[in-house]
Amino acid sequence: MSQTTDASKTLRVGVVGLGFAGTTHLDAYTALPGTEVVALAGKETERLHELAETRHVPHTSPDWQDLVARDDLDIVSIGVPNSLHAPIAIAALESGKHVFCEKPLATTGAEAQAMVDAAVANDRVLEVAYNHRRRADVQFLADHVRPVDGQDGPLGHVYHARASWRRRAGIPGITSWFTNKDAAGGGPLIDLGSHVLDIAMYLMGEPRVVAVSAVAYNELGTAGRGGSTGGGPVSGATGRPFDVEDFANALLRFEDGSSLQLQASWASYSKDDEDIEVELLGSTGGARLFVRNYATEGTVELYSDIDGVPAVTRPAVHVPAGHHQRVIEEFLATIRSGSHEGHHGEFALHRTRVVDAVYASAQAGHEVEVVR
Ligand SMILES: NC(=O)c1ccc[n+]([C@@H]2O[C@H](COP(=O)([O-])OP(=O)(O)OC[C@H]3O[C@@H](n4cnc5c(N)ncnc54)[C@H](O)[C@@H]3O)[C@@H](O)[C@H]2O)c1
Structure with a gap:
């Protein structure tokens, strides 16, 4: 497990997902100094190998589990369908990695709460790609x-x-x-x-x-x-x-x-x-x-x-x-600062609770309260 707040250390990253999101993350880390993408995961075999070759990523796998299980990563960056955000993030946080996750944080408030709990319990940064x-x-x-x-x-x-x-x-x-x-x-x-x-x-x-x-x-x-x-x-x-x-x-x-x-x-x-x-x-x-x-x-x-x-x-x-890159720069700066207070996904959790309430209200046909 790699845990560090040493500002000078290269941060080693694993990116999950090969679509717009995963590729944007990959390109942002590749362009930034002080980070190295060492693992990439995704289902589209041809695209996986093409991205790994052109961005010089040494390790690839079809499944996120293999990537998260690696013990040489500081960061897992998530760009996969929304229902996979919570399982990947929780596994990564529990194994001591910081997590950069695409929006929405999760498909439900309950999942988002579990992610925030894992970030707090392991004192790892959980940041969401609100790039706009x-x-x-x-x-x-x-x-x-x-x-x-x-x-x-x-x-x-x-x-x-x-x-x-x-x-x-x-x-x-x-x-x-x-x-x-x-x-x-x-x-x-x-x-x-x-x-x-x-x-x-x-x-x-x-x-x-x-x-x-x-x-x-x-x-x-x-x-x-x-x-x-x-x-x-x-x-x-x-x-x-x-x-x-x-x-x-x-x-x-x-x-x-x-x-x-x-x-x-x-x-x-x-x-x-x-x-x-x-x-x-x-x-x-x-x-x-x-x-x-x-x-x-x-x-x-x-x-x-x-x-x-x-x-x-x-x-x-x-x-x-370059909005995505700026959010990732801030995420990296938070990790390097060693001060993670307020960066455990709390703001995104509240937004997920609001989204829950929108769907609940539309379903119920009346106003609903937002879970605290
Ligand atoms: N912030 C933004 O501007 C922005 C833009 C687009 C998408 N997104 C978000 O990014 C996420 C992905 O969207 P997308 O458009 O890139 O989707 P996509 O369908 O193009 O890509 C999803 C990727 O996930 C991979 N994947 C699926 N299951 C996997 C598994 N078990 N193990 C490893 N990889 C797996 C797929 O192989 C694929 O490469 C979503 O949460 C979406 O909301 C954000």
């Missing part, structure tokens, strides 16, 4: 709305937010693991909604969600409509049923009285394309992030009054690529 919060436009907004010396920022008291990720036709592989409840935990709400929920809660200063009222539908996906035309998971079709939502809408109530409307869709007959939106309504100003097709310019607007006249400001924020 590391976009430069989100960082700009975070700096802009943040209270200064205990005083409200330019937006005043932020009492409501709207956060959504909506697609016109972007179901990621109908009949892949993404569209099966057991493998994914849910549809666009747990997939895309996890990101915009994270951004909104981050910008609002991490208020606790106490109750959720939600609806969810699957009118298009179950009829075979709304599939994504490009990309898709490398793991392909599973033959499992499409039994998740393709659209969800929720109202979240926070402990401090503020609220958030959260919406996610993989497909809908609408003007949507590939639209990420987060809007903050404050007592003295407002702000809107609108990102169409991963745009990198012109994504921020600020709303205020100038001499009593409604005004719109469009700050020229440029968004460079």
